Amino acid sequence: METIVLKRHDSIKRVKTVGEVRKQIKKWKREGFTIGLVPTMGFLHEGHESLIKRAAEENDKVVVSVFVNPTQFGENEDLGSYPRDIKRDEVLCKKAGANLIFNPEPSEMYYKDASTVVNVNGLTEGLCGARRPVHFGGVCLVVSKLFNIVTPDRAYFGEKDAQQLAVIKKMVKDLNFDIEIVGCPIVREFDGLAKSSRNTYLSFEERKAASILNESLILAKKALNLGERNVGRIKDMINEKLSSEILTRIDYIEIVDSLSLEPVQSISSSILVAIAVYIGRTRLIDNFTFKV
Known part of the structure; x- marks a missing residue:
């Protein structure tokens, strides 16, 4: 167990093993005490900070x-290059009100002969x-393991990853986890770009271009x-705005039911407008929910 000492003689524990976490939680x-959990892959930013602060307000x-989770990366994705800076993360966690950092190695989370999977269909x-x-x-898989290790009362996720939030809520309901899932608003840069650890991949010119994501959603x-309710016209509007920036490559523009995530033909209830766009080689996502 490593203890990081910060100013004013305060300290925050960073542990590497499941056993150490369970001992502290017990x-x-x-x-x-009530327990709040904020699952992250590190290289924390103001979006993560907002989750930790919310958790600190609502839990003891x-x-x-x-933990940069290898099982959620596909082939040719950025597992190896995903940014990591645990010392920087510790400072932000302490500032935001966290008490314990669980920073395991992949070998601590996944046994060599593990064969269990967790999937949410639909x-x-x-x-x-x-x-x-x-x-x-x-x-x-990793979130269910974290829930079993930490046994929190509440867990906090950002609404930027809207599909992930919906999937986690469904998994918790289906598997009877006694955990409240709390979704927290998107935190944005000065020009509207959603905060993301992957924003660090962007070059200066790409970073300027990336503001087009939020601009298209604002339109x-x-x-x-x-009063516009035609799905095709809304998607065309987003497509035209995104395509006006030469550095963009559109992955998808979707308008779906905000609960089922199924595509809608007409806008008559709560919808999620979601986009994924490559700026150079970096894939960024953004969204908003609209209720009629």
Whole structure:
């Protein structure tokens, strides 16, 4: 167990093993404390900070997992190059109010002879799931393991990953996890780009171009607020705006039911407008929910 000492003689524990986490959680629960969990892959930013702060407001103790999960990366994805900086993450976690960082090695989370899988059918078939077929199976597996290790009262996820949030909520319901799942609003850069650890991949010119994602969604939201209900016209509007930036390559533009994530033909209830766009070689996602 490693203890990182920060200013004012405060400290935050960083542990590497399942046993260490369970020992600390048992102690806290004997003392009557509630536990909040914020699962992350590290290289934390203001979006993660908002999740940790929310967890600290609503729970006595907060656990942040920092683990680049190999099972949610497909072939030729960025597992090896995904940004990592645990010392920087520790400082942000302490500032935001976390008490424990769980930073395991892959060998601690996955046994060599492991054969169990966790899949949520239906919700994972469209949007990012259609492009990344192994992704959500890996997400569900690691999150279910974290839930069993930490046994939190509440777990916090960002609404930027809207499909992931829906999948986790469904998994929790189906498997009877006694955990409240809390979705937290998207945190954005000064120009509207959704905060993401992958934003660090962008060159200077690509970073300037990336603001086009939020600009296209703002156009769509304005049209919806003015009464536009034609799905095709909304998607065309987004497509035209995104295509005006030469550095973009559109992966998908989808308008789906916000609960089932199934494509809608007409807009008559709550919808999710979601996009995935490559800026150079970096894939970025963004979305908003609109309720009629």
